Amino acid sequence: MTPAPHVLRYAAFTSDPDGGNPAGVVLDAAGLDDADMLRIAGEVGYAETAFLTGERGGARDIRYFSPVAEVPFCGHATVATAIAIAEREGAGRVRFATPVGEVGIETAQVDGALRASFTSVEPDVEEVPHDVLAALFALTGLSADDLDERHPPRIAFAGNRHPVLVVADAAAFDGFAFDPQAARALMDEHGWKATITVLRRLTDAPDDGLRFEARNIFPVGAITEDPATGAAAAAVGGYLRALGAVEPPARVLIAQGRHVGRPSELVVDIPEQGGIVVSGTAVAIA
Known part of the structure; x- marks a missing residue:
């Protein structure tokens, strides 16, 4: 039986845990299938939960699920995931392979806090x-x-x-x-x-x-x-x-x-x- 994944919880676009938009983050979702991810997103109950499912060519595969369906892209969960990675691996550039294309995101310390900036696909x-x-x-x-x-x-x-x-x-x-x-x-x-x-x-x-x-x-x-x-x-x-x-x-x-x-x-x-x-x-x- 696959162990239950560890779900991190972050509030994005705020410095207050009671503000911003809560996101679930699963940093190791390689063993999860679509049904698992949808179920976990429903259990978390936030607008979206992000799942890192692997890595290809230096870009980390990321998928996003709301409690009812997969979402092609989610900005606040991208920011939350990048901050979670930076807290564990240090600030810098991360590349995410999303369902809509590659999205680069930079993290850096600004005024004593980690800040993340992602660049969208072509609008x-x-x-x-x-x-x-x-x-x-x-x-x-x-x-x-x-x-x-x-x-x-x-x-x-x-x-x-x-x-x-x-x-x-x-x-x-x-x-x-x-x-x-x-x-x-x-x-x-x-x-x-x-x-x-x-x-x-x-x-x-x-x-x-x-x-x-x-x-x-x-x-x-x-x-x-x-x-x-x-x-x-x-x-x-x-x-x-x-x-x-x-x-x-x-x-x-x-x-x-x-x-x-x-x-x-x-x-x-x-x-x-x-x-x-x-x-x-x-x-x-x-």
Whole structure:
């Protein structure tokens, strides 16, 4: 009988174990099959658990499972896994072979804490079909009048496909609600493995960048909203570059998790071309 794997637990994009987005991390999952990983993710109960299943050509194979299905890419679990490795092997560069392609991640000590920065796969942005946008409005109770005209709705990809809505009004952003079962049905219908991303643009950041607050719809198990979504942050970086909303190289700050009591901050660096860089800290959960 295969011994039960040791599951580490980290909160990503925060320095507070009670903040950010919790992720499970299994550093040695070579003996696990798909059913084992799905079962363990369900037992852990976090939005995602990451599993290192082997190594090829210097890149570590990593897979991500939510409590209900495998996810092609997960940013916060990538950050958590990189921090876990750095704590055991020292800071530096790690290459992850993910289901969507190779993702490089750097860890370093910054102001006395380990910080991880991953570079996404090449992003892509597409129009939202009218019927899909109507379905998103029906799900959230938002309307076209609630949207920020500077940031039109799109479907953005940087490892996962994320519908992106940017809401202009604070009350509409804070007040929208959704039925989790209806959200899950809509996401399954369109093959959205990760989150529906709803943003509000805040005041410009001090370094001439932009600052957003995000709510990410992600109904899995007891979870309805994700507290910190690295994959969505990368997709937002690609979205902003494609729209010409930033002049690369640019830095964007995203606050998330306030609505679910687990505040986080994600730093998004947008180069002139190539993958988007998302950075944050992670801390072990006792």
